[in-house]
Amino acid sequence: MERTVARAVVEVLADAGVRRGYTVPGESFLGLLDALAAEPRLTLVSTRHESGAAFMAEADGKLRGAPALALASRGPGATNLAIGVHTAEQDGTPMLVLLGQVPSTKLGRRSFQEVDLAAMFAPLARWSAQAGTAAEVPGLVAEALSAATGPRPGPAVLAVPSDFWDQPAPDPVPAAPPAVPAAPDTAEVAALLDAAEQPVVITGTRSPEDHAELVATAERLGLGVHTGFRRQDSFPEDHPQHLGHLALGVPALDALEHADLLLVLGMRLDEVTTQGFRYPLPHQRVIDVEHGVAGFLRELRTTAAPRSRDWSQARAAVRAFSTAPEGTDGLHPTDVVRTLRRLAPADAIVTNDAGNFAGFVHRYWCFTEPRTQLGPCNGAMGYAVPAAVAAKLAAPERTALAMVGDGGALMTGQEVETAVRLGAPIVVVVFQNGLYGTIAMHQAKAGFGLSAVDIGGVDFAGWARSLGAAGYTVASRAELEPSVRAALAADRPAVLDVRTDPDVLTADTRLADFLES
Incomplete structure (x- = not known):
């Protein structure tokens, strides 16, 4: 059989470690679909919407540290896919996008x-x-993969006219030279x-390796550690040198305010992490290691002198902020x-949507x-459910929990059917308050x-059952724990429809407080 462009591309993908592709199939890449089906190293997942496919590819790449494939057709399909590409660009997630x-x-x-x-x-991609x-x-695909995994990872997009695939x-296929980042x-x-x-x-x-090395280095050199926005799993939050998550609405950051040296590891300093670009302050020296x-x-741990520093005051503020009041x-x-935190395994993968x-x-x-933790640093609604599906496919031995509001749930929640079809028992927790609460x-x-x-109010438990998943309605505290236990133990996807008060905006504020003032 003649070796086609499509078959050569699939070989490039598989050899590069791409293991899954996510798509709504289109007629502009039929030859590629056929070649993907014939490659045992690659699994192609058919999704219910291109935005779901893009979010799945982003979450897969974020979890594995290697690019997944997002695949869509021309015009409408590519446009639907764009939200996940923007998410990958803002999060620095390796992703390969092929468009018919x-x-x-x-x-x-x-x-x-x-x-x-x-x-x-x-403007949405790195390449x-x-x-x-x-x-x-095939050579352009290799170049795109190099760009996606380079010194600044992100999405790489290649459009291919439909008649080229066959x-x-x-x-041989030309190989793109690997990008070599400059080392500090x-x-x-x-x-x-x-x-x-x-x-x-x-x-x-x-990565787990980075996580372990950072803990060891922080302890030896006496470093205080903040985690970036929606990257809370980068350092243990119960560690005595953890200084807090740089998210929206965090309390006074005295340790960061008085820091004289900032060591930025594995991320860019985005707007939320820098608290509206307040940090770094003019006097703070910044060392950036991506x-x-x-x-x-x-190497740093063996070169720098061991040191002990007192972070107890900053740590006490973190503990006070993260201690939940009585309900x-x-x-x-x-x-x-x-x-959920008490009942779920310690290594459960939490995917969170955007919203209050x-x-x-x-x-x-x-x-x-x-x-x-898998969350969209660009604040994209609709991320959590498809991300949980991808997480369960990439790590089937682990529990995958999607945390989503009722607004985001009906943007991409139909991917629950994808989970049902593929036998991926995710747990989706819908916080339903009948409101676009952030706005x-x-x-x-x-x-x-x-x-x-x-x-409008939605019977999410009934909706889940219509898609083949288990559904549980939780309207009171008494119903919460039994429903969570049942969902975690289910051998199929499960949706918890949790009815919460629309007046509750955050742990500290209520909507009525603003409307009455």
Whole structure:
């Protein structure tokens, strides 16, 4: 059988460690679908919507540290996929995106569903291109993979005209040179640490090796450690040198305020992590290490002088902030998070959506193990359910919990059916308050009336059962623990429809407080 471009591309993907692809199949990449089905090293997952496929690929890449494939057709399919690409770019997640394009003979004629895909994705991705000939497609895929996993990981997007897939492949496929990140001078960093009075780490590393090396290095060198936004699993939150999660609405950050040296590991300093770009302060020296974190820390630990520093005051503030108050008579989001944390395994993978409810997860879960949190740093709604499906496929031995509001649940919640079809027993916790709560909060804080934020009540338990999942309605504290236990023990996907008070915005504020003022 003749070796086609599609078959050559699949070989490149499999050889590079890509293990899963996520798609809504389209007619602009039929040859690629056929080649993927014939490759035993790759599994292709058919999803219910391209945004779900993109979120799954992003979560897969984030969990494994290696790119997954997101695959969509021209025009509408590619547009639907864009939200997950933006998420991967903001989070620095390796992802490969292949897009079917109109046939090469019809390009530039406003053909059916035609979009300039390379231009469309250029501001959303780290690398974006469209193949000009069939022969160059495998080489461009290799180049895209190199870009996706380079010194600054992220999504790489390649559009391929539909007639290229079935054409003869070049032999051999040209390999893209690996990107080699610049390593910091360990001796120089060690000297800076030795001279520093209050060196603070901000970490977003995801690998277990980085996690272990950071704990050992922090303990030996007396470093205080903050975790970046939605990267709480980068350092144990119960560790005495943990200084807190740099999220929205965190309390006074005295340790960070008085730091004289910042060591940033495995992440970029995004707006939320830097508290609206307040940090680093002008006097603070910043050492940025994005790649090779574990090796850098090992060398640093043997080069810098051992040191003990007192972080007890900052640690006491963290403990006070993360200590949950006693619940009210009604069902409170705090109760939900505390119960789930108590009953779920320590290494459960928590995927959180965007919304006010997520603040309760950030504040009260207490992440202690690496690769246990998957959340969208760009605040994309609809992330949690597809991310949990991908997490369960990538790590089937672990519990996958999706935390989502009722708004986000109906954006991509249909991927529960994907979980049912694939036998991936995820647990979805829907915090239902009938409100787009984050927007209601912003409106109320700004002195506006509430507008366009009320959403209808949904029987999510019944909806789940209609998709083949187990469904549980939780309307009281008495129903919470039995329902959580049942969902965790179920041998199929399960949805917990948790009815919470729309007046509860955060652990400290209520909507009525703003509306009455």
